Amino acid sequence: MVGFDWVGVTAIGWGLILVFLILAIAPIVYAWRQRIPISLSIVISLLACWFFQTILQYFDGTRDFMSLAFALNPAWQPSPSEFHRLLTAGWLHAVGRGGSDIVIQHILGNILVIALVGVPLEQRLGRKRFLLIYLLGVVSGNLAWWFSHWGEFGFALGASGAAFGLLGCYLACWPRDEIEFPLILIRKWPVSLIALLKVGLEIFQVGMLYSGWTSSSPIAHLAHIGGFFVCYAVGRPIARGGPTPPEINDGGPSAAAAEKGEELVRKKRMGGLKFDPWEDAGKPLSGNAEKVLQRLRAEGDELETRRAWLEELAEFANCPECGAALKVEIHDEVTQLSCSDSRKHLLWP
Numbered sequence: 001m002v003g004f005d006w007v008g009v010t011a012i013g014w015g016l017i018l019v020f021l022i023l024a025i026a027p028i029v030y031a032w033r034q035r036i037p038i039s040l041s042i043v044i045s046l047l048a049c050w051f052f053q054t055i056l057q058y059f060d061g062t063r064d065f066m067s068l069a070f071a072l073n074p075a076w077q078p079s080p081s082e083f084h085r086l087l088t089a090g091w092l093h094a095v096g097r098g099g100s101d102i103v104i105q106h107i108l109g110n111i112l113v114i115a116l117v118g119v120p121l122e123q124r125l126g127r128k129r130f131l132l133i134y135l136l137g138v139v140s141g142n143l144a145w146w147f148s149h150w151g152e153f154g155f156a157l158g159a160s161g162a163a164f165g166l167l168g169c170y171l172a173c174w175p176r177d178e179i180e181f182p183l184i185l186i187r188k189w190p191v192s193l194i195a196l197l198k199v200g201l202e203i204f205q206v207g208m209l210y211s212g213w214t215s216s217s218p219i220a221h222l223a224h225i226g227g228f229f230v231c232y233a234v235g236r237p238i239a240r241g242g243p244t245p246p247e248i249n250d251g252g253p254s255a256a257a258a259e260k261g262e263e264l265v266r267k268k269r270m271g272g273l274k275f276d277p278w279e280d281a282g283k284p285l286s287g288n289a290e291k292v293l294q295r296l297r298a299e300g301d302e303l304e305t306r307r308a309w310l311e312e313l314a315e316f317a318n319c320p321e322c323g324a325a326l327k328v329e330i331h332d333e334v335t336q337l338s339c340s341d342s343r344k345h346l347l348w349p
Contacts, residue, residue, distance in 0.1 A: 003079040004068055016062065017069060023048040024091045028131075038127050039118030042134065043111045046091060046159055050107050053095045066092060067155050074146050075153040086146075090138035092157035106158060112182070113163035117194075120179050121170050123253035124244045132238060137165020137227040144226020156220045161227030164199065168232035171195035173239045173246040177253060199228050266303060269334050271349030273297045281320040289316035307335040321345040
């Protein structure tokens, strides 16, 4: 078999796929728009998909449909029509009628790490960088499993590669942070201890498996290791320029620190005020416009005050190139003035 029979999917099947994708994507989109933690929205997304899978288990015609459509399968992966599995497999988990220990452990183990490690890591990285690291963990974990089981027929699923990817990134950037985590006791533990213990156990289990001490395992240990080490390698480059510099020792992550860090990032994107386009065009401002420009230069080093003075300047000044009225543009709280006729004429500062 070269791949899933997409042509044979019925209308009901496409409807189930649509529902699954909505459950996976909608919480993350909502969190992005509302500026609430992406890490917690991913937990909700994973749980919603798992409950949906569980419901489908009670019907013979849909029991394995989601796995067939979205789980990783090394025998099918070389086909471009199956590449989506490198991502979608991260939103599937083991399910079964009535539940079982392995089923519950699979979903709860992943969301536990994503919630307890993901929330403070997101506060360190910022929302965009956190989501990038998470997706890299999903894909790299699945790539590791695919390449290590090349050509084998079998399905692999779960968010474990992403969960271990979060640990790898955290270890690379802020190993001295202490976060709440259940290691024997639920208390604050150093990130370095949590990460090294978790990945060390995975490496030990892989060694036991490939040395013949254990015959098989239902767990994709190599996917965990792949997600961990890829995100460890790219963690620091991605974290640079984010809200919190790597290796900072500031008493640990917090929501307030994250907000302050994101504000600093936005302030770095504010353009300079030393030179202005009216002076450059040989049409220096005068009167009220000149007074507002002077106040802008004196007080416009904060996001709110800059916005206020730029809005006032737009009332008194015109485009230095064509004389058209100015309009105020605000992108992620960073304010600029532009020409109402063409942004090519003016986009400042």
